[in-house]
Amino acid sequence: MEGRFLQEWIVEADIRKLQSAMESGAITAEELVQAYLERIRRYDAKVNAVLEINPDAIAIARELDQERAVKGRRGLLHGIPILLKDNIDTHDHMHTSAGSIALSGSIAKKDSFVASKLRQAGAVLLGKTNMTEWANYMSSTMLTGYSSRGGQVVNPYGTSEMFVGGSSSGSGAAVAANFxxxxxxxxxxxxxxxxxxxxxxxxxxxxxxLISRSGIIPIAHSQDTAGPIARTVSDAAILLGALTGADEDDEVTLAGSLHALTDYTPYLDAEYLPHARIGIPRYYYRDLDEERLAILEEAIALLKSKGVTIIDPVSLPCEQTEWDWNVLRYEFKHDLNRYLANVADTVPVHSLKEVIAFNEQHAESALKYGQDILIASEQTSGTLTEEAYLASKQKNRDMAATNGIDYTLDAHQLDALLFLGFEWGSDLAARAGYPSLTVPAGYAKRGTWTKEYATKGPQGITLVGRAFSEPTLIKIAYGYEQATHHRFPPKLDGAER
Structure with a gap:
């Protein structure tokens, strides 16, 4: 394939299509990398999703092409270009900064577990994506998708007044824009x-x-995880399987590996829907505007028409719970100090206290939105012994998990709960440490926009399940996706839809 045809061909191409073309000799990994780099060059000025390109990407692709010719492919990710969020360590010529200019010169001493697993699978680490600085744990007034190092990520479906989502803003926008x-x-x-x-x-x-956090700039070990963002459920499942495994540097994975799979593609089962039971937690729909509620109701109706048993409504005992953010506030200082203590001596900051001081010294470029959240976390002891922290951690476990998601799934023998996008459901799953999966569901043509969210533009439905229920969530999401195909690419050459 050559030139313009290849540029058009990669748009919306999934991993299996790309892999098949490389296996047949129609394209090489080197040509594929060059095609994505050209697309980034042509369009990323509008989106600002890609923070830096891996200068070794073409050479890596060339080596993988040679390996394929001699030994065959390693698997479905052999030669596939993948972008990583800028808080994931890579031991190469790229930097890892969490979007902060304080870490803009930081090159990791070794790969994160995630980067290592991707390399083992034969993926080409194409570059790093922009993100909300410090994973949106810096300032209460910061716009989602902004970092002092990278600037503002823009939703490729619209304008700066369409929510891009955070804090993996660049990863989401880059996938949407086919970068x-x-x-x-x-x-x-x-x-x-x-x-x-x-x-x-x-x-x-x-x-x-399920996935190790070692080598990832943290917020809170009780809730942090890496995960895939892709254009299809199939691609997300392929990527998920490549990332799992036990890691001695992250003890929680030693138990998690007992439930982990290295291949989630057998659960791409479009025939599973008639066996699924999904609960509708109406309490959490109460703040939805008319158009987004209509998208959710359409999804419920579609699932019901495909044979899903819908229990509507269901209640969660935790509905009236007043949540706090103490787990994040206390764990951030403790976890970040551990990470920063191991960065290179050439990096100017080695603790949260030093980050705050650096920002104050470079306020014009570093503090566009302030750093009140960083300061609040620094005021904790960093020992994780405070009563407020321990009580909050226990509350999350009791109310979000045991007396929240688990209770309701058990009471109605459900596979999952259904929410819209990241409204409520993703936070409950995060506090519980449980999985969630979102899949495109519709496009809201009208709506409002604030710093924290928008009611206009692409919308997904989100499935929340019990611990290690990823296979079941994948089956439901795949069946829904195959029945709807809501996703369409943004028009980067034209006007907003």
Whole structure:
């Protein structure tokens, strides 16, 4: 394939299509990488999703082409270009900064577990994506998708006044704009589900313990996880299987590996829907505007027409719970200090206290939106012994998990609960440490926009399940996707839809 035809061919191409073309000799991994780089060059000025390109990407692709010719492919990700969020360590010529200019010169001493697994699978690490600085744990007034190092990510479906989702904003926007085959995001609460939903993509936030967090700039170990963002459920499932495994540097994965799979593609089962039972938690729909509620009702009706048993409504005992953010506030200082203590001596900051001081010294470029959240976390002891922290952690476990998701799933023998996008459901799943999966469901043509969310543009439905229920969520999401095909690419050459 050559030139313009290849540029058009990669738009919406899934991993199996790309892999098949490389296997047949129609294209090479090197040509594929060059095609995505050209697309980034042509369009990313409008989106600002890609923070930096891996200068070794073409050479890596060339080596993988040679390996394919001699030994055959490693698997479905052999030669596939993947973008990583800028808080995921890569031991190469790329930087890892969490969007902060304080870390703009930081090159990791070794690969994160996630980057290592991708390399083992034969993926080409194409570059790093822009993100909300410090994973949106810096300032209460910061716009989602903004970082001092990278600037503002823009939703490729519209304008700066269409929510791009956070904090894996660049990963979601890059996938939507076809700047890569798929991307990796991270989530503490909504940061995979939100940008995937708002960019008409599929996002999987895995159960805590399924994917290692070692080598990822943290917020809170009780809730942090990496996960895939892709254009199809199939691609997200392929990527998920490549990321799992036990890691001695992240103890929670030692237990999680007992439930982990290396291949989730057998669960791409479009015939599963008649066996599924889904609960409708109406309490959490109460703030939805008319158009987004209509998208959700259409999804419910479609699932019912495909044979899904819909229990409507269901109630969660935790509905009236007043939540706090103490787990994040206390764990952030503790976890970030551990990470920063191991960065290179050439990096100017090695603790949260030093980050705050650096920002104050470079306020003009570093503090466009302030740093009140960083300051609040620094005021904690960092020992994780405070009563407020321990009580909040226990409350999340008791109310979001045991007396929330688990209780309701058990009471009605449900496979999953259904929410719209990242509204409520993703936060409950995050507090519980449970999986969630979002898949495109419709496009709201009217709506409002605020710093925190928008009611206009792409919308996804989100499935929330019990711990390690990723296979079941994939089956339901795949069946829904195959019955609807709501996703369409943004018109980067033309006007907003």
């Amino acid at each position: 890569c085959a798929a991307a990796i995001g991270t989530e503490t609460s909504g940061s995979i589900i939100s940008p995937a939903s708002q960019n008409f993509a599929v996002g999987i936030k895995p159960t805590i313990g």
